[in-house]
Amino acid sequence: MTNRKAMIKKTSELFPKNFNDVFRASLKNEYTEYVLPGGRGSCKSSFISILIRLIMKMNPKVSAIIMRKTADTLRDSVYTQLLWAGEELGFNNQSTTSPLIIKEGKQKILFRGSDKPTKIKSIKVEHGYIGILWFEEVTEFRPEEVRSIIQSFVRGGDKFWIFYSYNPPINKSNWCNKELTLEKPGRIIVNSTYLTVPEKWLGSQFFAEAEWLKEHNNRLYLNEYLGEQTGSGLDVFENVQDRRLTDDEIGKFDYFFHGVDWGYFPDPWAFCSMAYNPHSRELFIFDELKAHKKGNKESSKLLLEHIQTSGHWKWYNTSMPKAPAEVGIKITPDSAEPKSIADYRDEGWHCHTPTKTGLRDYGFKWLQSLTHIYIDKQRAPMVFAEFNDYHADTNKDGDIIASYPEGQDDHFIACVRYAMEEIYKRKGL
Numbered sequence: 001m002t003n004r005k006a007m008i009k010k011t012s013e014l015f016p017k018n019f020n021d022v023f024r025a026s027l028k029n030e031y032t033e034y035v036l037p038g039g040r041g042s043c044k045s046s047f048i049s050i051l052i053r054l055i056m057k058m059n060p061k062v063s064a065i066i067m068r069k070t071a072d073t074l075r076d077s078v079y080t081q082l083l084w085a086g087e088e089l090g091f092n093n094q095s096t097t098s099p100l101i102i103k104e105g106k107q108k109i110l111f112r113g114s115d116k117p118t119k120i121k122s123i124k125v126e127h128g129y130i131g132i133l134w135f136e137e138v139t140e141f142r143p144e145e146v147r148s149i150i151q152s153f154v155r156g157g158d159k160f161w162i163f164y165s166y167n168p169p170i171n172k173s174n175w176c177n178k179e180l181t182l183e184k185p186g187r188i189i190v191n192s193t194y195l196t197v198p199e200k201w202l203g204s205q206f207f208a209e210a211e212w213l214k215e216h217n218n219r220l221y222l223n224e225y226l227g228e229q230t231g232s233g234l235d236v237f238e239n240v241q242d243r244r245l246t247d248d249e250i251g252k253f254d255y256f257f258h259g260v261d262w263g264y265f266p267d268p269w270a271f272c273s274m275a276y277n278p279h280s281r282e283l284f285i286f287d288e289l290k291a292h293k294k295g296n297k298e299s300s301k302l303l304l305e306h307i308q309t310s311g312h313w314k315w316y317n318t319s320m321p322k323a324p325a326e327v328g329i330k331i332t333p334d335s336a337e338p339k340s341i342a343d344y345r346d347e348g349w350h351c352h353t354p355t356k357t358g359l360r361d362y363g364f365k366w367l368q369s370l371t372h373i374y375i376d377k378q379r380a381p382m383v384f385a386e387f388n389d390y391h392a393d394t395n396k397d398g399d400i401i402a403s404y405p406e407g408q409d410d411h412f413i414a415c416v417r418y419a420m421e422e423i424y425k426r427k428g429l
Contacts, residue, residue: 014088015047016196022188026051027058029159033187035180037168039227041194041202041210044165045078045136049085052132055161056107057091061128062159063108067149069140069361071113074100078136079111114145120152129157138164139176140361170223170230170238170368171392177229193226216280217371224369234391236404237367242384243374245286250275251315253284259419260333261411262340265292269299270411271331272383273312276423282372283420287312288380288412296343300324324348332418354421363417364404366424383412 011023025031038044052064066078079100086093086102094103100111106127112120123130130153135146154160168177181189199207214221220239222228253275261270273287289306291299304324307313313320313327321327325348332352333341344351367373375384386409393405 009088014050016043016192016198018192018196019043019047019190022190023047023051025188026161027054029161031186031188032160032162033184034161034163035187035189036163036165036192037176037180037189037227038165038192039167039194039223039225041197041206041225042192042227043197043201044192045081046085048134048136048163048165049078049081050088051161051163052082052109052134053085053089053091053104055132056104056109057089059131059159060105060107062131062157063110063125063128064132064134065110065112065123065130065153066134066136067141068111068113068136070115071111073362074111074113078134082109114141114149120149123153131157131159132161132163134163134165136165137167138180139166139169139174143175143179168223168227168229171234174229174392191227195226213281213371220369220371234394235388236364236390236392237373237387239368239370240373240375240384240387242377243284244378245284245374245376247311247314250284250286253315256316256329257419257423258329258331259415259417260331260344261414261418262334262337263292263411264294268292268411269294270415271303272380272412272415272419273329274416274419276420278423280372281370282374283367283370283416284374284376285383285416286376286379288383290382290411296340297347300344300347300349325350332421334414334418352422354418359421359425360417361404363421363424366420367413367416380412383416386410386412 011017011020015023022034026034034048036044036048056062056064066074066082068074068078075097079102082102083093083095086104091104095101102109108125110123110130112123114120133150133153135141135149138146150162154162164180166176171177194202194206194210210221210225213224217239219230223230255275257274257276259272263269268290269292271289272285274283274285276283289303291302294302304321304327307327308320316328317326327349330350330352331344332354333344335341335353338353341351341353373387375387377384390408390410390413
């Protein structure tokens, strides 16, 4: 809890000048919907946080609710962001973490994930009404979820502000790129990029990374940093390339990642191996194995034999391993089957359990954001096919309804997500 004296600051000290017009419009409640698509580092979330705290200060009956797709992402993102805004403005941050609440007098800022719908509809505030609704990373929501949440809250008052913030998906046919960019009465759209942000706010390294990506993968740079919709098709992974990797190249990787997707029938048991270069943000996938109707002991034996007979043990060991404990690799499997994990550990495998909860969509997004996903088509043809055949789901009108659909073959994609979670769950990667 902090108790600071309210301070006077110039808007230029709080957010980039390209937000000035929408700043004035929002304080006057000239619009109901504020759509803020923008590239990485554009300060859109910081700007919205400042706005929410100021709007509440000017409208003492208004409280706010902040939405993310999953509740476990709230504390380290929007909650922290709104505390920061209060600090910057010199407001009283009366806050709790269980549940997540920020208070300003009788007003409240509440935080919820749409993965717990029963906890959304029952929300009430003792004083005034909920007049501010912010969908952070709205691309993670389904359009019907957004509409349902709005219908639950936009009532009982005379002033409302609905904020949408997101990095535009690469595909133009994504529902956010189509629906939220339409002209609509009571809606204003403000695009933003890092180019309007003072370098000292983001740091010189941020700008260096942007320039590096611009040079090496301009299409991805335009999407990630400038917020442009550079894709036109339904391919989820537009950064996949076939690349032949020699044993010598693979052996020189500093670190290896291995994932397992449990399955029996009709879903298969699947395994794949990869390496990652954090400096170039490139992923290299070069081994695979799949089996049907194999129990845990059988798939364990199959995996050991595969490593032995293929000669792949030379990537990890100086001598051929005779048992799983001698292979010297760490496997990260699907966390949904603790018994299978225990079975593999009993067999001698170094089996690490991923978090998984709430990270599925982020795992996909991280993979899409890489400069390249190199897959050796000769060594891992099934992985290559799966990544290339994975497409966004559409409705009868051709509109994308699920960017990362379930039901398509994604067993090797799942292996990669599990294996790389320890990398992409780190902040800033």
